[in-house]
Amino acid sequence: MTIKHYFWCIWLLATITLLSCLAYTIFLSEDKSVLLIGKASHGHYQIEMSCVSCHTDSFSGEEDFQSACVNCHGKELKLVDDTHPKRKFTDPRNADRTKILDARYCVTCHTEHQAEYTLGMGLTIPQDFCIHCHQDIAEERPSHKDIEYNSCANAGCHNFHDNSSLYQDFLVRHANEPVLNAIARLSDMKDIKSKGYVPDMNLSLSDQILPLDIEATIDSLSLAKAAHEWEGSAHANAGINCLDCHSNQNEDSKKTEADSQVISDLDQIKSGSTWIAKPDHLVCSRCHEYQTETYYEGKHGMRISPYLQLPLSPLRPSMSDLPFKADSLNREHGCNTCHGAHGYETEEAAVGGCLSCHDDDHSTHYKGSIHFALWQKEISGELPPGSGVSCASCHMPREEIIHKGEKMVQVTHNQNTYFQPNEKMIRPVCMQCHGLSFALDALADKTLIENNFKGKPAHHIPSIDWAIKRDQKPRKE
Amino acid sequence: MKNFGIVFSALLIFLQGCGDNKQVGIEPQVYTDSLFAVMNADRVNYTTLVVKRLGAEGTGAIKPDEHWKDVENGIPLPAQMFRAGAERVSETNDSFTYSLQSLWPINSQNAPRTDAEKEGLKFIIDNPGKNFYTEEDLGGVTYYTAVYPDVAVSVACVACHNAHNDSPRTDFKIDEVMGGVVIRVPLK
Numbered sequence: 001m002t003i004k005h006y007f008w009c010i011w012l013l014a015t016i017t018l019l020s021c022l023a024y025t026i027f028l029s030e031d032k033s034v035l036l037i038g039k040a041s042h043g044h045y046q047i048e049m050s051c052v053s054c055h056t057d058s059f060s061g062e063e064d065f066q067s068a069c070v071n072c073h074g075k076e077l078k079l080v081d082d083t084h085p086k087r088k089f090t091d092p093r094n095a096d097r098t099k100i101l102d103a104r105y106c107v108t109c110h111t112e113h114q115a116e117y118t119l120g121m122g123l124t125i126p127q128d129f130c131i132h133c134h135q136d137i138a139e140e141r142p143s144h145k146d147i148e149y150n151s152c153a154n155a156g157c158h159n160f161h162d163n164s165s166l167y168q169d170f171l172v173r174h175a176n177e178p179v180l181n182a183i184a185r186l187s188d189m190k191d192i193k194s195k196g197y198v199p200d201m202n203l204s205l206s207d208q209i210l211p212l213d214i215e216a217t218i219d220s221l222s223l224a225k226a227a228h229e230w231e232g233s234a235h236a237n238a239g240i241n242c243l244d245c246h247s248n249q250n251e252d253s254k255k256t257e258a259d260s261q262v263i264s265d266l267d268q269i270k271s272g273s274t275w276i277a278k279p280d281h282l283v284c285s286r287c288h289e290y291q292t293e294t295y296y297e298g299k300h301g302m303r304i305s306p307y308l309q310l311p312l313s314p315l316r317p318s319m320s321d322l323p324f325k326a327d328s329l330n331r332e333h334g335c336n337t338c339h340g341a342h343g344y345e346t347e348e349a350a351v352g353g354c355l356s357c358h359d360d361d362h363s364t365h366y367k368g369s370i371h372f373a374l375w376q377k378e379i380s381g382e383l384p385p386g387s388g389v390s391c392a393s394c395h396m397p398r399e400e401i402i403h404k405g406e407k408m409v410q411v412t413h414n415q416n417t418y419f420q421p422n423e424k425m426i427r428p429v430c431m432q433c434h435g436l437s438f439a440l441d442a443l444a445d446k447t448l449i450e451n452n453f454k455g456k457p458a459h460h461i462p463s464i465d466w467a468i469k470r471d472q473k474p475r476k477e
Numbered sequence: 478m479k480n481f482g483i484v485f486s487a488l489l490i491f492l493q494g495c496g497d498n499k500q501v502g503i504e505p506q507v508y509t510d511s512l513f514a515v516m517n518a519d520r521v522n523y524t525t526l527v528v529k530r531l532g533a534e535g536t537g538a539i540k541p542d543e544h545w546k547d548v549e550n551g552i553p554l555p556a557q558m559f560r561a562g563a564e565r566v567s568e569t570n571d572s573f574t575y576s577l578q579s580l581w582p583i584n585s586q587n588a589p590r591t592d593a594e595k596e597g598l599k600f601i602i603d604n605p606g607k608n609f610y611t612e613e614d615l616g617g618v619t620y621y622t623a624v625y626p627d628v629a630v631s632v633a634c635v636a637c638h639n640a641h642n643d644s645p646r647t648d649f650k651i652d653e654v655m656g657g658v659v660i661r662v663p664l665k
Binding site: 088090092093094095098099133136140167169170471473 | 576616
C-alpha cells in the first residue's frame with residue numbers, strides 16, 4: 001500500500017465521518033444549532049431547533065412559509081379581526097404596492113434569523129412602513145400632519161394587525177371613563193360544581209387507591225407528603241384519585257372537565273394499568289383540554305406541543321435572554337412547574353409560579369404594587385373574588401369560551417395572545433377594571449410598566465382627544 | 478405527380494382545419510356582466526330584504542353597524558357584506574377579483590387607484606345606466622376590467638353616507654350612482 005493509498009483512506013474516512021455527523025445533526029439530534037444561519041427572534045427561539053416547523057419543505061417557498069405562519073398565528077389574527085389580512089393585498093389593484101412591500105406574506109416584515117436587524121414584534125423592516133400606503137393621511141386627518149411615519153405604531157396609536165381597541169368609534173365610545181371603574185372586578189369563573197360538571201366527592205386519605213407495591217417506587221415520607229398535599233385539593237374534592245393521573249388507564253379516553261368521571265378502581269390496576277411515576281402534560285390534557293391546548297400555543301409550552309413537527313425537550317429559562325432567577329435556569333417547564341405536583345392550588349400558580357423563575361424589573365416590583373395588595377386581600381377573603389390582580393390575571397387572562405353551547409370563563413395558558421404589543425391587553429385585561437384613557441396612558445409608559453404600575457402615567461396619549469375632536473367636527477355641506 | 482400535389486394540398490388544408498385552435502368559451506364582457514348580475518342581486522337583496530326589513534327602519538331585531546362585531550345583534554353593513562364576499566372569493570379563486578369603489582369613499586383606501594378605475598368610475602357617473610370596459614396591465618398581467626354603477630337602492634345607504642364623519646360627500650340622493658363595482662379578469 002503506497003502513501004497515496006493511505007491518503008485516499010484518510011480522505012474517505014474523513015468524508016464518511018463528516019457526512020455521518022451532518023446526517024446525525026439533521027435527522028436525529030435535537031441540537032441543530034450548527035445549522036442555524038442566525039439566532040431566531042424572541043418569539044421563535046423556543047422552537048428554532050424544530051427547523052421543519054417553519055421550513056416545511058426542503059425547498060420552502062413563500063406559500064410554504066406563509067402556511068407555517070398561519071398554522072400557528074392564524075387563529076389569533078382571526079380573533080382580533082386582523083386589520084391587514086393577506087386578502088386585502090391580493091387584489092391586482094395593489095400590485096404596485098406589493099411590489100414595494102409584499103404584505104401578502106408575513107416573512108416580508110418578519111424575517112427570521114436576523115437578530116441584529118430585528119425590532120420589537122419581530123419586525124425586520126424600517127418602522128416607517130406605513131408610508132407606502134398611507135402617505136396622504138394628513139390630508140384626511142390634519143391631526144396627523146407633523147407626525148413621523150416611524151411613530152405610527154407607538155403605544156396607544158395604531159397596530160398593523162390588532163386595532164380592536166384603537167379604532168376611532170371605540171375610542172369615542174370609551175372616552176371620559178374613570179381611571180378605575182366603580183366596580184373593578186375580573187370576570188367571574190363559572191362555578192363548575194354548580195353546573196354538575198365536576199362531582200363533589202371530597203376524597204380523603206382513606207380513599208386513596210394505590211398499587212399494592214407502591215412502596216417500591218416511592219419512599220414513605222414522600223408518599224405521605226404527596227398524599228397530604230392531595231387531600232383537600234381541587235382534585236381530591238372532584239374525586240380525582242391517585243391512579244387517575246398516575247396510570248395509563250385513561251390514556252385512550254380523552255375527557256374534558258365537563259364529562260370527567262372517576263374511574264379509579266383496584267380491579268383496573270390489577271388488569272394491567274401501568275404506574276406513571278411523574279405524569280406529564282399529556283396526562284393533564286385528558287381532563288384540562290382547553291388549558292393544555294392554549295399552553296401549547298404559548299411560549300411556555302410550544303416546545304412540547306404535540307403539534308410541533310419535531311417535538312423538543314421542555315423549555316428551560318436558560319434558553320431565554322430574559323432575566324431569570326439563577327436557581328431556575330435549568331428548570332424544565334411543564335404543568336407542575338407552576339401548579340405543583342399534588343396541591344394544584346391555582347392561587348399559588350398565579351403568582352408564585354411566575355415569580356419562582358421570572359426576575360425582570362416588572363416581576364420583582366410586583367409585590368410592591370397595588371395589584372398585589374388587592375390580590376392578597378382577595379386571597380384572605382377580605383375582598384370578593386375577582387378583586388385582586390395576580391400575574392396570571394393580566395398575562396393569562398380569563399377568556400369567555402363556548403363549551404357545549406354554554407358560555408364559560410376559562411383561563412388561557414397562551415400568554416402570547418394578550419402580550420405584545422401591549423395594546424392587546426386593553427380590552428380583555430385592563431378595561432375589566434380601568435377606563436380606556438388610563439389604560440392607553442399606562443401601557444405607553446415604559447417606566448410605569450417596569451415598576452409595576454407604581455404611580456401615575458407620565459404622559460397622556462391624545463388618541464381619544466383626537467377621536468372626539470374628529471367626531472364632533474361640523475359636517476361638510 | 479400533379480394529382481399527388483393536389484391530394485397533398487387538400488390533405489394539408491384538411492389537417493389545418495383539424496388543428497384549428499380557435500378558443501371557445503365565454504367572452505370576457507359576458508363573463509363580467511354575469512358576475513355583476515349575481516353580485517348586484519345579492520347586494521340589493523341583502524340591503525332591502527335583510528337590512529331594511531330587520532334593521533333600524535324595520536323591526537329593529539338586528540343592528541347593522543360599521544363595527545358590527547362589537548355590537549350585540551350586530552350585522553355587517555351592505556358595503557361590508559359585499560366586501561366580505563370579495564375577500565372570501567379572493568381566498569378561494571384567482572380567476573377574477575372584484576371590489577367596491579367610489580370617488581367619494583368613506584374609507585380612502587376604496588378610492589380608485591389605477592387609471593382604468595379612475596376613468597371607469599368617472600364614466601359610469603357621467604353616463605348613467607352605462608358600464609365601462611377596458612383592458613389594463615397590472616403587475617405584469619393583462620386584465621379585462623369592467624366597471625358597473627353601484628346605485629343607492631335604500632334610504633339607509635344615502636342617510637349613512639351623508640351622515641358619516643369620514644364621507645367626503647353629504648348630498649347623495651336615492652337612485653343616484655354612489656360608486657362602482659370593479660371586476661377584473663386576468664387574460665391569458
